[in-house]
């Protein structure tokens with residue numbers, strides 16, 4: 604089913620997974636998915652390696668999710684892709700029944716100045732996909748605290764508007780630990796006539812170094828409450844850090860729901876035990 608149909612019925616709830624590296628078995632992720640399905644997610648999204656580095660694995664996961672009777676959103680990036688290569692991939696995806704694609708530029712590999720493909724930015728990819736695949740449901744990525752490369756917040760929002768104008772039907776956001784900043788962002792994009800439903804990506808706080816690294820590399824602020832978790836548990840055991848991080852994440856989920864956002868998307872990090880603890884504490888129920 605198209606994600607837009609799900610969003611039309613009410614707030615969505617979903618998970619992101621990433622494909623295992625080539626050579627690693629799929630089974631652990633399939634087992635994780637089986638556990639996550641107990642929460643009756645509206646859909647699963649699967650990431651795509653910039654430059655298609657793990658495209659085969661992404662396709663396998665997408666097919667496995669659909670086979671289990673769940674809806675899938677495949678991420679897709681235009682890094683290194685010619686028009687012909689993009690068509691070849693998306694034709695294959697469409698033929699397999701994939702109806703939802705999150706159309707992204709992708710993270711530029713170390714040392715690259717541009718995409719080295721036919722499209723420099725996601726809005727160009729969106730325009731191309733919209734024309735070639737009118738029935739595909741297309742999503743756009745967004746950074747609630749401004750993309751780290753953007754010249755200004757206003758220009759970043761204008762490019763998001765361009766993605767809406769060129770055919771995106773929903774927006775999915777990068778991680779953001781600051782629900783207050785997110786609420787301000789929602790107001791800002793609505794004022795800029797961006798009317799698409801917004802699905803917020805929520806990154807669980809589980810590991811100290813990974814939390815700091817991901818926030819810094821994405822240019823995300825660390826709100827006071829998270830700084831306190833990091834500071835207070837900086838030298839604590841990983842288990843104690845994780846316990847405090849999970850409590851922070853539970854509160855964050857509730858605060859993001861209060862912003863009125865149209866969808867809650869949990870970055871599962873391919874883990875189910877910690878995610879289950881967080882979701883049960885946040886009031887979600889399993890089947």
Ligand code: FAD
Nearest residue numbers: 650651653678707708709710724725744750752753762777
């Ligand atoms: P763009 O929209 O092209 O934006 C990139 C930068 O260029 C921004 O600073 C923007 O302001 C600017 N810009 C945008 N359009 C133009 C234009 N027309 N002219 C000039 N400047 C412009 N990466 C992966 O590799 N694989 C994934 O699976 C993946 N999943 C993601 C999921 C989500 C929900 C999000 C939000 C991001 C994901 N990413 C993924 C990361 C994403 O690819 C990076 O954030 C990337 O740096 C930007 O992607 P984008 O689609 O927003 O690019």
